Amino acid sequence: MQLVLEKRAERSTVIALISPLIAIGLTIVTMSILFVIIGKNPIAALNVYFITPLTDAYSLQELAVKAAPLVMIAIGLSLCYLANVWNIGAEGQFLVGAVAGSWLAVKTHGTDAGAWVLPAMLLLGAIAGALYALIPAICKVRFGASEILVSLMLVYVADLLLDYLVRGPWRDPAGFNFPTTAEFDPVATVPLLLEGGRLHLGTVIALVIVVAAAVLLGRTIKGFEIRVVGAAPRAARFGGFSSNQLVLLTFAISGALAGLAGIIEVAGPVGHLQPGISPGYGFTAIIVAFLGRLNPVGILIAGLFLALTFIGGEQAQIAMKIPLDITKVFQGILLFYVLACDSLILYRIRLIMPQRKAADGAA
Template identity: 55%
Template sequence: MRLDLDARPQRSTLREILAPVGALIVAILIGGVVIALMGRSTIEAFDVYFVEPLSQSYSLQAIAVKAAPLILIAVGLAFCYRANLWNIGAEGQFIAGGALGGWLGLVTHDGAFQGVLGSWWILPAMMILGALGGLLYAMIPALLRVWLNVSEILSSLMLVYVAQLALDWLVRGPWKDPEGHNLPVSVNLDPEATLPILFDGGSLHLGVLLAPLVAIVAAIVFSKTLFGYQVRLVGSAPKAARFGGFNDRTIAIAAFAISGGLAGLAGVAEVSGRIGQLLPSISPGYGFSAIIVAFLGRLSPVGIFIAGLVLALTFVGGEDAQIAMHLPGDLTLAFQGVLLICVLAADVLARYRLRFTMGARS
């Protein structure tokens, strides 16, 4: 038996929008079968995963708080992936941003360095430092790629492990809270270094608003600016871009800078807004899940915004399922992987028609 792909005569916007939705439905069906095979109630699991989190205010807030870093990182990744650059080290850039931005919160602890200026500047400076930390960390794979043609895939991923170990060292060593009973934690950030909570008693913090803001700006950059056009062209038709006089090196570095900067911003917002101190590990794998978000959102900022909410829902639903049904937490990770596989397959189905032929060959 053989499988042929026939290009569909014209592209259809409807089909392109329906493809990720179909992929999500197929992934949920596969997840349901797996849960049934584990001898559990599929209906109950679906309810816990996808319905209950949407029916309570605190879990809706939890979804938004988890979606924000995913959306910020994934919007950045869209710039890289559209330019055909494979930054898969956003997790490391997230940590670098969280560490550098968080560092400012630590050194200004207890009113230090606040003499004449006061403390109003701390939060904005932390955000800038966070973005800068992620940006600089992304420059390593970017420059290695542009100058020396070193695979950005491998170098960016290796730097994730390095960042994780470096943060672990910092928090267990120089940044450890001297009065923390020898626990590997930093001091708690002062209120001046903490992103304010939006509603009393809730978990929604100011940093969450960055996500829609960045998605809107990125949508405008992609559709209305020359730079957005250049990024898309370098990715889809590199020869044409070079012929058109675009400098693909500059564009590559810019794409990496945006991607790293947004991941770093997400990192510092997480440290300052949600965690409130530095810990040996500050991310439950946002940098990797954001890759799924980027593809599920078809590398478009608006799509990514919706996809980020969907993935955040699986995170929150997964935690609830662990508590309510004692389902293993890794089910969420496996489900996210299945989802990405389905999204990639659906993408092809939107552009090609499959034809199965019996017999060996034509």
């Protein structure tokens, strides 16, 4: 008996829709086994992970707040991945955007600068993220360097840059030597949507970006260009589309969105620049992009789901003493299953029985 992957005549739309659900199901089964191995009750653990965070208003708001950066970054990444360009360094672009925007917040700290500060910070964050993302893009187009490696390595450069700044030049003089800048002024802070709540303007921006991406991909010639370059490069060249230009464009957009997410995170929920502002948003967004089928609406849903794992992970640590790293294991397993299940869209699994061989031999 043999297991064979057989190519389908047409891609299966049914599987394309349910493949993320199969992946989530398999991940939960695997996680349950893992919980048993580390001696925790899997039902209780899964309950804390996935159900509890959905039961109170505060957690629900927190969910949206955590999902906002994931969705923003994943939208940008999905444009890259659709065009068959591999930006793995969104985490670095996120940090650089946070740093660039924070520069203005630090410079204007304690002055009577007006309401222009926050928009300028957001703009700076987006521009810096885009420029930072253009480094691997230019290296790829100009020298043929692997954008995967270059963008990934630049994550660590950005991480250390941030670390240096908050421990050195930008450290809050009144901060008891903690590696952090001063709390940002109100004009440099992303406003809350409701007083006393958690939702902030960034969640609205994320929604606007989802709609814009849906229009770009579905209605414009640029979106078509992105899709066709990724799906059939030779046909795209025949159509007159330059893949090099698209590498630069998709990297710049995804870098800008990651940078924007970075500065919103710093100027919003965190309130100051410090190491560890990201629990790995830039990497988790890769999973969000694929779990969401590289589709803007799908990414919105997937972003909320993965935000749940962050919140669930924190609560599981508090309530059941489950290590926080389990969240990363969870996300890794999920990506693995998503990619594995995706092959079922174009292939079907078939069991080949040994009779055929026997018949051949007898013939």
